[in-house]
Amino acid sequence: MSDRLSSLQRAVLLVLLAEARELTNAELKEVAGLSLTGKPRVQLNELGLVESTTPWRNILVHELTELGAQWCTEELSRPAPARAGSFGGALYSVLGGLHRYLDGSGQLLTDIFQPDVAGQIVRAYAAITDGKPEQVRLADVRTRLPHLSPDEFTRAIVALADREGVHVRAEADRKTLTEDDRAVAVSLGGTARHLLTIEVLK
Structure with a gap:
């Protein structure tokens, strides 16, 4: 499933994990400089990785699902995607270190990320x-x-x-x-x- 996702979609999933809360597109923009709309949003919804709702008129709210959290956990041990660039490579190096820590401590990924x-x-x-x-x-x-x-x-x-x-x-x-x-x-x-x-x- 991971190879079917774009860099934007991967980034959204990881931001939702790190923030540990629902985020509107405005909040995604403020936190990480991105938003989830159109086909990328529909695909993540259809894959069951993100749930998007409109509790307020014309305002989308995105939340990581349990399957999405599982995807993030599995992503920790994956290599950086092609054309990830230097920042992407650094990010996946950090994710790999986090994976080693979790393996050694027996903690879950969701134990670490709490809402600010x-x-x-x-x-x-x-x-x-x-x-x-x-x-x-x-x-x-x-x-x-x-x-x-x-x-x-x-x-x-x-x-x-x-x-x-x-x-x-x-x-x-x-x-x-x-x-x-x-x-x-x-x-x-x-x-x-x-x-x-x-x-x-x-």
Whole structure:
């Protein structure tokens, strides 16, 4: 099956594996500079390697299937495809090293790659503020990340709050709080926090 796939399709599969989450084409573009559309998308869907859905109007969301994860595992031990170039050759050298590590440790490939929830929050914040260090409501950030569970979101905000230049504050005027604000509030030091500011985006 591997020799039937283009470099783009291989790249999409590996990015979906590494990100460990659903990705829209816009997110694929942001993360790796590529997108999955047309015949390449249809082929991956038909092969059962990627599931593509449209939960929002005209927005495709791609997710690696179990068969896709199996393909990625098998790809670790394969040589670089023809005309992979220097970067492709380097990538497959890294994949080969990862294969040796997994063989020796008994771990699964999916044990290593976990979603970067904090990174997703930072990107959502940047999209809201256009990259500026402005104060935004956690509820607004949360709205952009519907795939995250409440616990995932809370844990990531708590972790971000420990970073230099990240401020998670309480809303002083409680009368302005909405039900959404209260629902996504994160408790820090025994105080419910509703606002997020990130001074330096990384």
